[in-house]
Amino acid sequence: MKKIEAIIKPFKLDEVREALSEVGVTGLTVTEVKGFGRQKGHTELYRGAEYVVDFLPKIKIEIVITSDLVERTIETIIKSARTGKIGDGKIFVLPVEQVVRIRTGETDEAAV
Numbered sequence: 001m002k003k004i005e006a007i008i009k010p011f012k013l014d015e016v017r018e019a020l021s022e023v024g025v026t027g028l029t030v031t032e033v034k035g036f037g038r039q040k041g042h043t044e045l046y047r048g049a050e051y052v053v054d055f056l057p058k059i060k061i062e063i064v065i066t067s068d069l070v071e072r073t074i075e076t077i078i079k080s081a082r083t084g085k086i087g088d089g090k091i092f093v094l095p096v097e098q099v100v101r102i103r104t105g106e107t108d109e110a111a112v
Contacts, residue, residue: 001096001112002070006061007035007089008081013059019080020063023072027112029062038086058089064096064112 008016013030020028034055065073074091082088101111 001099001109002065002067003094003096004061004063004065004070004073004077005092005094006063006077006081007033007058007091008061008077009083009087009089010057010059012081012083013061016061016077016080019076020073023076024069025063025065025073025076027063031060031062033058033060037090056087064099066109066112 006016010032017028017030035058036054036056061077063073070093074093077091098108099111100107104111
């Protein structure tokens with residue numbers, strides 16, 4: 001099993017969620033986060049004064065899936081989240097050692 005963490009632009013969330021649902025991803029967790037990479041924030045004008053916004057709003061999607069769905073899930077996120085502009089985000093793939101469903105006690109793939 002693998003955990004996929006994807007950092008995307010906030011306005012792409014619905015499109016990504018719908019696309020993942022179509023390829024068989026049955027559950028995900030979404031968190032509003034802030035951060036920066038090469039984009040390094042931007043400058044905004046507020047009441048005539050310029051100020052720098054270092055941390056930009058992003059969405060972090062976390063998905064735990066079986067290993068056979070990893071490549072399809074990654075491709076789906078890339079296709080649905082890409083704008084072609086800087087700041088589109090990143091995808092991280094991590095190994096998952098164990099999963100336990102709290103309600104039933106099911107473990108591993110039965111719990112996903």
